[in-house]
Amino acid sequence: MHLAVWGEDYCRAYLATGLAAAFAAQRVKVTLLEIGKSLPNIGYYFALAPSGYLGPVVDGRMALGGNIGRSIQYQSVGSFRKLKVPVDPFPPPRDPHLILNVFDAYSLSEDGSIPPGLAGQPDRFLRGKNVDPPAPRGLILFAGERAGTRGAKLVHSFLAFHPESPVFIALRGAAGGARPGEGGEFAAYQGERVTVPENLQQDLSRRMPPEGVFFTDLASRFLRVLGSMKKRKIFHGTG
Amino acid sequence: MEPVDGRTRTALKNGARILPPEVRDLYRRLCIQLVALSRSIKVEAAPFETRFQGPGNMYVSISPYREKFLVSVGRETPCQIRVSSREGFFRALDMSLEHYLSARSKYLHPPDRGIKF
Numbered sequence: 001m002h003l004a005v006w007g008e009d010y011c012r013a014y015l016a017t018g019l020a021a022a023f024a025a026q027r028v029k030v031t032l033l034e035i036g037k038s039l040p041n042i043g044y045y046f047a048l049a050p051s052g053y054l055g056p057v058v059d060g061r062m063a064l065g066g067n068i069g070r071s072i073q074y075q076s077v078g079s080f081r082k083l084k085v086p087v088d089p090f091p092p093p094r095d096p097h098l099i100l101n102v103f104d105a106y107s108l109s110e111d112g113s114i115p116p117g118l119a120g121q122p123d124r125f126l127r128g129k130n131v132d133p134p135a136p137r138g139l140i141l142f143a144g145e146r147a148g149t150r151g152a153k154l155v156h157s158f159l160a161f162h163p164e165s166p167v168f169i170a171l172r173g174a175a176g177g178a179r180p181g182e183g184g185e186f187a188a189y190q191g192e193r194v195t196v197p198e199n200l201q202q203d204l205s206r207r208m209p210p211e212g213v214f215f216t217d218l219a220s221r222f223l224r225v226l227g228s229m230k231k232r233k234i235f236h237g238t239g
Numbered sequence: 240m241e242p243v244d245g246r247t248r249t250a251l252k253n254g255a256r257i258l259p260p261e262v263r264d265l266y267r268r269l270c271i272q273l274v275a276l277s278r279s280i281k282v283e284a285a286p287f288e289t290r291f292q293g294p295g296n297m298y299v300s301i302s303p304y305r306e307k308f309l310v311s312v313g314r315e316t317p318c319q320i321r322v323s324s325r326e327g328f329f330r331a332l333d334m335s336l337e338h339y340l341s342a343r344s345k346y347l348h349p350p351d352r353g354i355k356f
Contacts, residue, residue, distance in 0.1 A: 008277060011340075038275060039336055050333035051326065058268060058325070202348040205340035 001122070001137065001222070002114075002158065003102040006151045007144025011201060012036055015142060016102040017045040017209035022219035024071035028098050029091035031125050032074040033083055034064075035103040035118070041076045042102075047207040080107065080118045085125055099125050113157035120161075136229045137162040138222060142170045142196070166225045168218075170194040192225070194218060246274045246282040253289050256303045265328040266301065266308050272332055273299060276339050291335075295346025299335045312338045 003019060005012040013034065020032045034042045043053025043064050056062040056078065063084070064076035073090045077083055080103075091097050099122040109115050126135055139158045143151050155167055169191060197214055250270035257263040273291045274280060280293040291299045298314040307323035310331040320331040 008279075039272065040340065044336065050329040054329050054332055057272060057332070058328070199348055202344050204344040205337050207337075 001098060001100055001226075002119075002139045003100060004114075004139065004141045004154060005102070005104045005144075006142065006154070007105070009144030010142040011040065011204055012038070012102060012104045013040045013042045013045055014201060014204060014210055016100065017042050018211070018215040019140075019219060020072050020074075020100055021209035021211070022215035023098055023100070023223070024069075025216070026219060026223065027096070028223070029070075029095045030072045031090065031097070031099045032072055033080075033099065033101045033121060033125070034074070034076040035078075035080045035083070035101070035107050035121075036076075037078045037106060038104070042074055043076060044207060045209050046074070080115075080121050083121060083124070097126075108154060112151065112153035114154060114161070116161070119158065136226045137165045138167070138226060139165065140168040140170060140194070140218070140222070166192060166222075166229070168192040168194050168222065170196050170218075172196045172198065192221075194221075246280070247271060249282045249284045250274055250289050250291070252284045253287070253301075253303050256305065257308060258305050259323075262307060262323055265322060265325065266303060269301065269310070269322070269328060269332055269335075273335060276336070277343075293339060293342060295342035295344070297339050297342035299338065310335065 003016060005015060016032060016034055020030045023030050032042065037057075039054075039057065041053055041056075041064065046053075046066075046068060048064075053064060053076075056064055056076065060078055063082050065074060065084075065086075067073050067090075070091075073086065075083055101118075101122050103118060105112075107115070107118055122135075122137070139155065141151065141155060155169075158167065159165065171193065172195075200214055201210075203210060247270065250273070251267055254263050254266045254270070257266055270289065274282060277293055280291055280297070283290040283292070287302060289301045289303075291297075291301075296314060298312075298317075300311045300317075302309040302311070307321055307327075310320045310322055311317040312320070312331075312334045318334060320327060320334060322328050322331050
C-alpha cells in the first residue's frame with residue numbers, strides 16, 4: 001500500500017506513524033517504509049534519540065531502521081534505492097501483513113508520476129515469491145493545496161501500474177468536498193474520498209504516533225476494501 | 240520571500256566567523272535543515288546573529304563565535320544550546336524541530352479564546 005503526501009499542508013511522518021499504529025491495533029503486522037529527506041521523519045514520532053533519528057540527516061549514507069514491538073518493522077531512507085530487505089523474516093508466516101510505502105512529492109518524477117522503482121518497492125518485502133493470489137495494492141493520497149494537475153498525474157501513474165486498485169483521496173472540507181484551490185482535478189475523481197478533519201495535526205510536536213478516530217476509521221476502511229478485493233480476486237500485479 | 244537558495248545563502252553568511260571547519264560544517268548543516276523545514280520560514284542575517292522566523296511565533300536564532308555557535312530556540316523564554324560537536328548539533332536541531340512543530344500546530348489550530356464578559 002502506498003501513502004503519498006502532497007504539499008506542505010500534511011506531515012508525512014505524522015500520517016505514516018498514525019496509520020501504521022492504527023493497522024497494528026487491528027492485529028495487522030506492518031512493514032513501514034518511509035522515503036524522504038525532510039524532517040520530521042518517522043524516527044521523531046517513534047521517540048528515537050536525536051542522534052538516532054537525525055543521524056541520516058547528517059550522514060546521507062545512513063538509514064534508519066528498527067522494530068516497534070512485534071507489530072511494526074520500519075525503515076526511513078532518503079531514496080527508495082537505499083531500502084534493504086531485512087535478513088530476518090517479518091512477520092511470522094500466518095500473520096496478516098501490510099507493507100506501507102510512504103513518500104512525498106520529493107520522490108516523484110518531474111512530471112509528478114511515480115517512478116517504476118518506487119511503485120515496485122512493496123513487492124520486495126513480500127515474504128516468499130509467487131504469492132497466490134497476488135497481493136492487492138492501494139493508494140492513499142493526502143492532497144494539500146495546489147495538488148492540482150501533478151497530483152492527478154500521481155494517481156494516474158499508480159493506476160497504470162495497478163489497474164482497478166483502490167485509490168483514496170484525502171481532502172479537507174465537509175463531506176470530502178474540496179476547499180477552493182485544494183485538490184484541483186480530484187474534484188472530478190470518482191474513487192474513494194476521505195474527509196480530513198480540520199483538527200488533524202493539532203499535536204504535531206508530540207513524540208508518539210498520533211491516535212484518534214480518523215486513523216482508526218481510515219485503516220478499517222482500507223482493510224475492508226482490500227479484503228473484498230481478495231475475495232473477488234480483482235487485482236493485478238506481482239506477488 | 241526569498242527563494243530557497245537565497246534564504247540558505249543568507250543563513251550561511253555568518254558562518255565564516257567560525258574557525259574549526261568541523262564546527263563550521265555543523266553550522267552550515269543546521270542552517271540548511273532549518274530553511275528546509277518550510278518555505279514560509281524567513282531568514283535574516285544580522286551582524287552577529289542569524290534569525291529564522293516562521294508561522295505561529297516560531298523563532299530560532301544562531302550566534303556564531305570563533306570556536307562554537309549558540310542556538311537560541313523560542314522567543315519569550317528561549318532555550319539555549321552551545322554547539323561545538325555533533326552531540327550539540329543533534330540537540331539543537333532536535334529542539335528547533337520540536338519548537339517548529341509546536342508553533343505550526345498552534346498556528347493551524349489556535350486555542351479557544353474563551354468567553355469574554
